[in-house]
Amino acid sequence: MVSEKRLSKLQVLITETELATxxxxxxxxxxxxxxxxxxxxxxxxxxxxxxxxxxxxxxxTSLRKLSS
Structure with missing residues (x-):
C-alpha cells in the first residue's frame, strides 16, 4: 500500500451496524x-x-438515502 509514515490520527463515530459491516x-x-x-x-x-x-x-447518493 502506502510507504508513507502514518503520523495523523482520525477519530470517527460509527454505528454498530457500520462497525459490523x-x-x-x-x-x-x-x-x-x-x-x-x-x-x-x-x-x-x-x-x-x-x-x-x-x-x-x-x-x-444511495448511501445517503439509506442513512436518512
Missing amino acids: IDDWRFANRADSRSSAVRELIALGLKLAESSPEQADQVL
Whole structure:
C-alpha cells in the first residue's frame, strides 16, 4: 500500500451496524486489522471517486438515502 509514515490520527463515530459491516468486509478480504480495513476502504472509495466520478456519486447518493 502506502510507504508513507502514518503520523495523523482520525477519530470517527460509527454505528454498530457500520462497525459490523466493516468487520465483515475485513474478514472477507483478510485485512490485518480494523484500522487496515478502514484505510483500504477509504483508498477504495477515493480511487472510485477518481476513476469513475459518476458511479461514485450514485453510490454516495444511495448511501445517503439509506442513512436518512
